[in-house]
Amino acid sequence: MIYTIKKKLQLLFKRFTYGLFKLLYGEIKEYEQVGSNSNSEIQISKIDTNHSYKIYTVFKARLYTDTIHDTAIIKNNKIISGPSFQIRNVKFEEINKNIVFSKGTPRLKKKITGNLFALLTGGGGNYNYWHWMFDVLPRIKILSNIININEIDNFLLPNLDKNFQRESLDLLGIPKKKRISSIKYRHIESEKIITTDHPYVIRNKASSEIQEIPLWIIQWLSDSLTKNISNSENIYYSKKIYIDRSDSTSNQSLMRRLINENEIKLKLEEAGFKSVRLGKISLEKQIQTFRHAETIVGLHGGGFSNLIFCRPNTKIIELKPAGAGLIYANLAEKCKLNYKVISKKPEKFNQNNQLGFIRVGIDELTNEL
Numbered sequence: 001m002i003y004t005i006k007k008k009l010q011l012l013f014k015r016f017t018y019g020l021f022k023l024l025y026g027e028i029k030e031y032e033q034v035g036s037n038s039n040s041e042i043q044i045s046k047i048d049t050n051h052s053y054k055i056y057t058v059f060k061a062r063l064y065t066d067t068i069h070d071t072a073i074i075k076n077n078k079i080i081s082g083p084s085f086q087i088r089n090v091k092f093e094e095i096n097k098n099i100v101f102s103k104g105t106p107r108l109k110k111k112i113t114g115n116l117f118a119l120l121t122g123g124g125g126n127y128n129y130w131h132w133m134f135d136v137l138p139r140i141k142i143l144s145n146i147i148n149i150n151e152i153d154n155f156l157l158p159n160l161d162k163n164f165q166r167e168s169l170d171l172l173g174i175p176k177k178k179r180i181s182s183i184k185y186r187h188i189e190s191e192k193i194i195t196t197d198h199p200y201v202i203r204n205k206a207s208s209e210i211q212e213i214p215l216w217i218i219q220w221l222s223d224s225l226t227k228n229i230s231n232s233e234n235i236y237y238s239k240k241i242y243i244d245r246s247d248s249t250s251n252q253s254l255m256r257r258l259i260n261e262n263e264i265k266l267k268l269e270e271a272g273f274k275s276v277r278l279g280k281i282s283l284e285k286q287i288q289t290f291r292h293a294e295t296i297v298g299l300h301g302g303g304f305s306n307l308i309f310c311r312p313n314t315k316i317i318e319l320k321p322a323g324a325g326l327i328y329a330n331l332a333e334k335c336k337l338n339y340k341v342i343s344k345k346p347e348k349f350n351q352n353n354q355l356g357f358i359r360v361g362i363d364e365l366t367n368e369l
Contacts, residue, residue: 021106026077028104031095034082042080047145049216053197055146056083062189063116064105065182067158068123072100073193083195087122090206107187112180114153116190117143120182121198125158129302130327132158132165134210138199138217140172141224147194149174156180156188167283171225211326215334222308226291229284237289238274243298246277255355256321258299259347260362267362268297271369278303290314295369304328312336317368321346323354340368 034042034056041059046052058073058080065071073083081095088097119139124131136158140149155174160166160181169179180188199217201209242265258264265275273295278286290296290309298304300320307316307328315338318328322345332339342364346356 017106018103022104025105025109028072028074028077028079028100030077031079031081031084031098032075034080041075044082045146047142049142049145049214051202051214051216053142053199054082055143055197056080056195058083058193060191061193062105062109062187063118063156063193064100064107064187065120066099067120067126067182067186070099071118071120072098072105073118073195074100074105083118083193085122092201092204105187109187109189110185111189112154114190115151115192115194116154116156116180116188117152117194118156120156120158120195123158126183127159127162129162129164130305132162132168133221133305133308134213134217135199137168137172138220139196140174141216141220142196142199143194152178152194154178154180154190156182156185159183164283164286168225171228171283173228211330213331213334218308218331218334225283226287226309229287237292238276239292239294240268240271240273241289241293241296242268242273242275243296243301243303244275244277245299245301245303255349256299256301257357258319259357259359263362264360264365267366271366273297278306297365297369300324300328304331307331307335307337310335310337313338316340317342317365319358319360319365320344321354321356321358325354342368 034044043057045055045057047055058075061073061075061080063071063073069088070086071084073080079095079098079100084095084098086093086095086098119136121131121135125136143149155178157165157179160179161183200213203209244265246261276289281289286306287309290306291311293310293314295315295317296310297317298319300318304318308331313336316332317340319342322343329339329341342360344358344360346358348357349355
């Protein structure tokens with residue numbers, strides 16, 4: 001009874017809030033199709049880096065995001081298609097599905113000085129290392145084809161809470177004073193809002209395209225994130241590493257485990273491997289660890305994004321649930337690595353074979369070392 005009353009009160013409060021903000025900022029009922037007219041305040045630039053990308057510039061506009069599924073670029077109380085997006089079931093849906101049509105923009109608007117480059121990509125970029133590296137950062141390279149990045153006044157990023165987010169921006173030379181988190185700034189007005197197409201979701205088939213990362217992204221990330229790291233000649237890095245995910249707190253990590261991990265770690269230690277918890281070391285040390293390794297063993301997960309920093313012919317042994325996909329196999333192939341995989345059907349928490357607890361035979365692992 002109390003729970004039902006509480007839910008009804010929450011619903012009434014939400015409706016009141018949505019209505020209040022619609023009165024404050026106006027109700028949004030229409031969208032404008034980019035390219036449908038000669039509006040000089042909405043510009044599109046096209047570039048080609050083996051893939052064709054669009055860069056959108058909208059003058060005197062505002063941006064609203066729910067930080068997970070929807071982002072709307074709004075001008076004259078119309079959503080601008082193209083730079084706006086709405087994600088449902090890992091696909092970009094039509095503009096009329098955008099949440100702003102039903103809920104409005106229920107956050108206080110913050111007006112900022114100067115232009116704004118939005119690198120939003122959906123919820124994955126908020127906390128996930130892979131999506132931050134491959135969905136968010138490459139947009140900087142896309143934009144740099146038509147404008148000097150130093151001319152950007154404000155960078156609107158999915159989140160800035162994680163060390164790897166701040167450290168990667170440091171390595172790319174993005175000043176701290178120019179960084180804005182969409183978690184804190186969900187509704188922004190700017191004289192000029194700039195966005196780009198998604199770096200690798202070209203055909204709106206994210207589930208398959210995530211396994212086909214364009215080579216230019218790999219090369220740019222590797223070159224850009226390594227050129228400013230310190231000299232490591234006097235620092236020893238193990239040539240054999242095991243990626244220990246026991247410190248990971250993500251939901252997927254909690255549901256993807258090695259049942260016999262202690263046994264595996266003991267065997268690897270006997271073979272000269274060092275266990276590394278990537279979440280406990282800086283991004284620069286992660287880069288150096290992968291650059292100096294000759295053999296890397298680990299359970300399928302975001303830490304393998306660092307394969308882009310490996311030297312050619314580095315041996316990679318990925319342990320994974322049977323349906324976890326070929327993301328890292330394809331990444332390793334493009335990086336010219338010696339990739340091996342041990343794939344097992346999950347014994348517990350089997351979710352489409354992508355998550356779950358797996359058991360890897362010691363003899364099977366030893367044969368791959």
